[in-house]
Amino acid sequence: MQITSIIAIYALFWVMSAFVLLPFGIRTPNETGDSLVPGQADSAPVNFRPGRLAMRATILAAVLTAFFVANYSQGWITVQDIDLLGQLSPPPE
Incomplete structure (x- = not known):
């Protein structure tokens, strides 16, 4: 697998991880018990930390990419294995 492919897969995993981790800890x-600012939505977060979110997404994306590359090579x-309908032909021997 080429390094550019690994970087692209990492970027996809990073974006996916960021969106999955976005609601946690908010x-x-x-x-x-804080008061609302006039015009603020009731669901607006009080403690949003984008740096912490980016760090968590970076770590999770690195782990997922490592597993993906290891599975690709091994x-x-x-x-x-994941053909649930049985429509794929068996691999050539």
């Missing part, structure tokens, strides 16, 4: 003013899970 508190609303109702949960913290062949632990193949397309035939």
Whole structure:
């Protein structure tokens, strides 16, 4: 696998990780007891930390990319393993 492919897969995993991790650790003013600023949505976070989110997404994306590259090189899970409908032909021997 080329390094450019690994970088592209890492970027995809990073974006996916950031969106998955986005709601974790966020508190609303109702949960913290803070007062709302006029015009603020009730669901707006009080403690949003983009740096912490980016760090968590970076770590998770690195782990997922490492597993993906290891699976690609070792062949632990193949397309035939996840063929639930049985429509794929067996791999050539």
